[in-house]
Amino acid sequence: MDTVIDIKNVSMRFNMPREKIDNMKEFFIKFLKRQLDYEEFVALSDISLEVKRGEVVGIVGLNGSGKSTLLKIISGILSPSEGSCEVKGTISPLIELGAGFDFELTTRENIFLNGSVLGFERAFIKEKYDEILDFAELRAFENVAIKNFSSGMIARLGFAIATLVKPDILIVDEILAVGDYLFQQKCEQRIADMMSGGTTVLIVSHAIEQIQRLCTRVVWLEGGRVRMIGDTLEVCNKYLAPNE
Amino acid sequence: MLAIFVGVLCATEAFTAPVFGKTNFVFGFGFTFILLYCGLEIFFDRRSFVKDIASMKRYKYLLYDLVTKDLKTKYRRSALGVLWSVLNPLLMMLVLTAVFSQIIRVDVPGGFALFYLTGYIMFNFVSEASNFALYTITSAAPLIKKVFIPKFVFPLEKCIFSFVNMLFSLIAFVFVFSFFAITGKVTPSVTMLMFPLPMLYLFVFCFGLCLVLATLVVFFRDIGHIWGILLTVWMYASPIIYPVDLLPDWLRMLMNFNPLYHYIDYFRCVMVYGTVPSLRENILCILFSLSMLLFGIVVFRKKQDSFVLHI
Numbered sequence A: 001m002d003t004v005i006d007i008k009n010v011s012m013r014f015n016m017p018r019e020k021i022d023n024m025k026e027f028f029i030k031f032l033k034r035q036l037d038y039e040e041f042v043a044l045s046d047i048s049l050e051v052k053r054g055e056v057v058g059i060v061g062l063n064g065s066g067k068s069t070l071l072k073i074i075s076g077i078l079s080p081s082e083g084s085c086e087v088k089g090t091i092s093p094l095i096e097l098g099a100g101f102d103f104e105l106t107t108r109e110n111i112f113l114n115g116s117v118l119g120f121e122r123a124f125i126k127e128k129y130d131e132i133l134d135f136a137e138l139r140a141f142e143n144v145a146i147k148n149f150s151s152g153m154i155a156r157l158g159f160a161i162a163t164l165v166k167p168d169i170l171i172v173d174e175i176l177a178v179g180d181y182l183f184q185q186k187c188e189q190r191i192a193d194m195m196s197g198g199t200t201v202l203i204v205s206h207a208i209e210q211i212q213r214l215c216t217r218v219v220w221l222e223g224g225r226v227r228m229i230g231d232t233l234e235v236c237n238k239y240l241a242p243n244e
Numbered sequence B: 001m002l003a004i005f006v007g008v009l010c011a012t013e014a015f016t017a018p019v020f021g022k023t024n025f026v027f028g029f030g031f032t033f034i035l036l037y038c039g040l041e042i043f044f045d046r047r048s049f050v051k052d053i054a055s056m057k058r059y060k061y062l063l064y065d066l067v068t069k070d071l072k073t074k075y076r077r078s079a080l081g082v083l084w085s086v087l088n089p090l091l092m093m094l095v096l097t098a099v100f101s102q103i104i105r106v107d108v109p110g111g112f113a114l115f116y117l118t119g120y121i122m123f124n125f126v127s128e129a130s131n132f133a134l135y136t137i138t139s140a141a142p143l144i145k146k147v148f149i150p151k152f153v154f155p156l157e158k159c160i161f162s163f164v165n166m167l168f169s170l171i172a173f174v175f176v177f178s179f180f181a182i183t184g185k186v187t188p189s190v191t192m193l194m195f196p197l198p199m200l201y202l203f204v205f206c207f208g209l210c211l212v213l214a215t216l217v218v219f220f221r222d223i224g225h226i227w228g229i230l231l232t233v234w235m236y237a238s239p240i241i242y243p244v245d246l247l248p249d250w251l252r253m254l255m256n257f258n259p260l261y262h263y264i265d266y267f268r269c270v271m272v273y274g275t276v277p278s279l280r281e282n283i284l285c286i287l288f289s290l291s292m293l294l295f296g297i298v299v300f301r302k303k304q305d306s307f308v309l310h311i
Ligand SMILES: Nc1ncnc2c1ncn2[C@@H]1O[C@H](COP(=O)(O)OP(=O)(O)O)[C@@H](O)[C@H]1O
Pocket: A014, A016, A041, A043, A061, A062, A063, A064, A065, A066, A067, A068, A069, A070, B308, B309
């Protein structure tokens, strides 16, 4: 089987200047006084991971352990401070749904806007327009500005658009927690369909039960490092009861 | 490496001397240096460069959406709509024509009105596009932090938007030109059909400039204020309200290094004077545009990965 995601010794540091310097006067003063030191925050350090085609990999870890950062590096939103991350094929990142939604615009307008933000063809969105509305169950709200929507409704719309195409790699970050349980089932069904079609999946979830049900392999991140990597059951058990 | 560099410089020097005349020394070195540097930068990074170009195709709808959104906001929500793009240059022209042709008495062929209008239209495009482009990256922060988007889309969008505005303001030119043509002061000429060429040159130049500005602002927010001042200086340093003939020799020499002078002059030649600029002028314009574009691309690409950490 071939490798579709190849992460080699990836580190991610965020430079957090002690005080935010955003004008030149301060910059020069600080520069001259050699006070330009940054508080470095290491969000990920020396992560290596290989994912083969068709695998379903779960990522678990406490809040702030770097799960989202890792997914953002894989999807190209962030580029790592060190190391390399090579990805083969198309990616659908379900990290922040509904990027570019304009809350003043209607559902209809937002579908097209979000479609172009995600790089879909105009004709393709037109063709799938009804399918999106049906899946998101928002037909009655077609011409309503989305500022009046509940967060669940917005997530539904975002999910429906982002999962239109069957990508080579699907990245899911804690988004299955939104929406009511019926919609969650629908989302999971759609993801399961993609998996059976050979899509490689990376899932972050706090629902260990879900991870156990879906994943073939699990990565456990702790404080930006890989604590454990391996068989689903083994890692999950250890994660839930680290002291035993 | 250095030897090759100097070699190429000297070779270009010899080659370009007949084309650039007196100022050839600086031009030859300047252009060769920038083009060579940028060319090498891009060459060494060609894989991701090609990827970026390929992504352009995928995001053309986003570009289209952003431009239409801007145009709608500008033209639909104000009562006078497109009229403002036409009226603005017209009013400016009236005021300045009153001052410069009656009080100060600047004499230019074809009349001051058309002289000023052509310069104003060109300069206004650069001024508008660059002022918009300054904050494109910082204001696109919510998008850039959430999804992968080729970031050059944002400055490019503002350039296209301003370009469309410039096309609208050409209507003002058509009005004024028709007026003078009827009264017999100017005659329309076929060279006017060449108008897209100087505009294209200027667009390419301006896009490069916008890339540099948008990058700088991410790291130094107060570039925004400085740019306003620089633009004013640049306006007075360009022959918009005065013809270059009025300048002393040494200033005219310096004027050669102002790219805007060449673009404006080109535009005036084809639009008002009915002459076609020489090959030398064309080459100069192309070199200015190409150098700025490549320089912008290199600067932007070097820094684009760290934008997300600073916005
Ligand atoms: N843009 C950023 N600037 C500074 N720190 C960040 C940035 N993004 C994430 N971090 C930090 O990196 C750490 C890991 O974040 P994240 O990957 O979102 O964790 P998780 O998704 O596992 O909860 C957090 O401590 C967070 O504060």
